[in-house]
Amino acid sequence: MPTFATLVSFSLASLALIVIPGPSVAYVLATTLRDGRWVGVAATLGVETGYLVHVAGTVLGISALLAASAAAFTVIKVVGGAYLLWLAWRAWRSRDERTLAQLTRPDEVALSSRSAFLRALPVGALNPKTAIFYLAFLPQFVQPAAGPVALQLLVFGLVFIALATVVDVQWALLGGGLRRVLPGLRMRVLDRVTGTVLAALAVLTLRASRAT
Numbered sequence: 001m002p003t004f005a006t007l008v009s010f011s012l013a014s015l016a017l018i019v020i021p022g023p024s025v026a027y028v029l030a031t032t033l034r035d036g037r038w039v040g041v042a043a044t045l046g047v048e049t050g051y052l053v054h055v056a057g058t059v060l061g062i063s064a065l066l067a068a069s070a071a072a073f074t075v076i077k078v079v080g081g082a083y084l085l086w087l088a089w090r091a092w093r094s095r096d097e098r099t100l101a102q103l104t105r106p107d108e109v110a111l112s113s114r115s116a117f118l119r120a121l122p123v124g125a126l127n128p129k130t131a132i133f134y135l136a137f138l139p140q141f142v143q144p145a146a147g148p149v150a151l152q153l154l155v156f157g158l159v160f161i162a163l164a165t166v167v168d169v170q171w172a173l174l175g176g177g178l179r180r181v182l183p184g185l186r187m188r189v190l191d192r193v194t195g196t197v198l199a200a201l202a203v204l205t206l207r208a209s210r211a212t
Contacts, residue, residue, distance in 0.1 A: 002141065002152050007159065010141045014160045017137075018167045027123060028168055029175045030194040031116055034091075037176025039116045044172050046117040048165045050124020055157030058134045059150045077206060080126030084202035087119065091195030094188060134160075 002010070024047050032040025124130070138156045142149055 001147050002143070002155055003146060006141055006143060006146070007155075010156055011159060011163060013141075014163050015167070018160075018164050023127075024124070024164075024168060025171050026197050026200075027120070028171050030197040031120070032172045032175030033179055034191065034194050035112045035116060036179065037173060039112045040172030040175050041169055042113040043116040043120040044165065044168045046120025047124040048161050048168065049117075050121045050126075051130060051161050051164070052157075053125040054127075054131045054134045055154065055161065057131050058138055058157060059153045080122070081202045081206035083122050083126055084198050088195045088198035088202060091191045091198060094191035 024044075027047065028040055028044050031043040134157060138153050138160070141156055142152045146152060
């Protein structure tokens with residue numbers, strides 16, 4: 001197991017990276033503005049749960065395969081980018097003319113929360129750059145004398161995801177506040193914003209290289 005001092009150092013270094021808004025924050029904010037605070041929280045949990053795939057990959061050495069194999073990296077990149085483009089296309093097709101204030105049915109929110117969680121899972125899991133990031137970042141804190149390397153990598157990965165979840169949930173809550181300030185904003189406009197964000201994330205994914 002990592003020592004307490006190592007965990008503190010790792011946590012501080014992780015927070016320095018996590019607090020910088022990135023693609024996942026953009027996705028969470030877009031989802032929150034479209035469907036509400038708790039749906040945004042569900043999307044956050046979905047993205048972070050998807051990151052568990054990369055932690056497992058780092059522990060098992062799959063991330064090293066992605067880093068070494070251009071073909072494997074390209075396959076994951078294309079699948080992830082295509083999924084994001086599909087979500088963007090669905091958002092752009094929307095013709096919902098309701099305003100934020102008109103979205104009040106609890107059953108719709110509950111269903112949307114489940115859907116948001118499931119939809120966000122591949123967003124986190126199918127990002128090859130995240131796999132490469134974990135491969136490059138986590139091993140820096142491994143100490144051979146502290147026990148099995150795989151166990152240390154697992155602990156670091158889980159700590160990183162826990163910290164990221166806490167920070168990203170705050171973005172969802174912030175988005176919920178912004179949503180209340182703009183009750184007259186139409187869903188059609190938000191869907192265009194969401195579609196644009198998803199398309200941008202897709203482009204970033206498809207343009208990703210194995211260089212770290």
